[in-house]
Amino acid sequence: MLVVQRMLASRFEPRAFLGTDRRLGELGADLDGSDAPFYRASAEVMADVIGFHLNRGVLAAAPRPPELSLPQVLDGARTVAVLEGVNDHENLGSVFRNAAGLGVDGVVFGVGCADPLYRRAVRVSMGHALLVPYAWSADWPVDLDVLRDNGFRVLAMTPNPAAQTLAAAMKALVDERVAILVGAEGPGLTERTMRASDARVRIPMSRGTDSLNVATAAAMAFYERVRVAT
Numbered sequence: 001m002l003v004v005q006r007m008l009a010s011r012f013e014p015r016a017f018l019g020t021d022r023r024l025g026e027l028g029a030d031l032d033g034s035d036a037p038f039y040r041a042s043a044e045v046m047a048d049v050i051g052f053h054l055n056r057g058v059l060a061a062a063p064r065p066p067e068l069s070l071p072q073v074l075d076g077a078r079t080v081a082v083l084e085g086v087n088d089h090e091n092l093g094s095v096f097r098n099a100a101g102l103g104v105d106g107v108v109f110g111v112g113c114a115d116p117l118y119r120r121a122v123r124v125s126m127g128h129a130l131l132v133p134y135a136w137s138a139d140w141p142v143d144l145d146v147l148r149d150n151g152f153r154v155l156a157m158t159p160n161p162a163a164q165t166l167a168a169a170m171k172a173l174v175d176e177r178v179a180i181l182v183g184a185e186g187p188g189l190t191e192r193t194m195r196a197s198d199a200r201v202r203i204p205m206s207r208g209t210d211s212l213n214v215a216t217a218a219a220m221a222f223y224e225r226v227r228v229a230t
Helices: 002-008 021-026 043-050 070-074 089-101 119-124 144-149 166-172 191-195 214-229
Strands: 016-019 038-040 058-061 079-083 106-109 134-136 152-157 177-182 199-202
Touching: 002 058, 016 043, 021 038, 070 106, 070 134, 070 144, 079 089, 079 144, 079 214, 089 106, 089 119, 089 214, 144 152, 144 177, 152 166, 152 214, 166 199, 166 214, 177 214
Parallel strands: 016 038, 079 106, 079 177, 106 134, 152 177, 152 199
Antiparallel strands: 016 058
């Protein structure tokens, strides 16, 4: 139900809802002002129609609105996440949920990323993929220059022990606009993209572990950004 509530609070205009009587009652206040029809069905009918029981008693459909542009997402933002090759929907959804909870103002997609509006990505994000503004790069990684032109310092995350620590980098940039650049699970960022960044940063690791899951690493970077600013 939280996902539907967040969709109702987003720029996505609902086309229709399918749900149980109970969920219709619980969503009463949220549905005020929406002209979209709510089709009522039992939980058993919903499971038969959808094919699984993971819908939590209510589903919503909405058309895709026009994509936001990169300047729109950067306008007024102080912290953005920039993704390259993040093609796992669960990781992508987790990045959005972390971004929403840890003060990230927007997400920028480079090449090779999954669709943030895919059902699993939206579900794992707890609906935050619908709320956190995002834009797709039209020219990657050249568009990193657009971030710099807007006053952002671009930090590329890497397990390379020669990189400066995340904590040190964030402390030095506490008053700056920051773009946190993360790459695909496994290969990480391409060398070309890291060369296009302003600095390479790392999370100190122990016990022979070279890196963390991309969503976990991104969350640590988001938190460090919040921590040094408070």
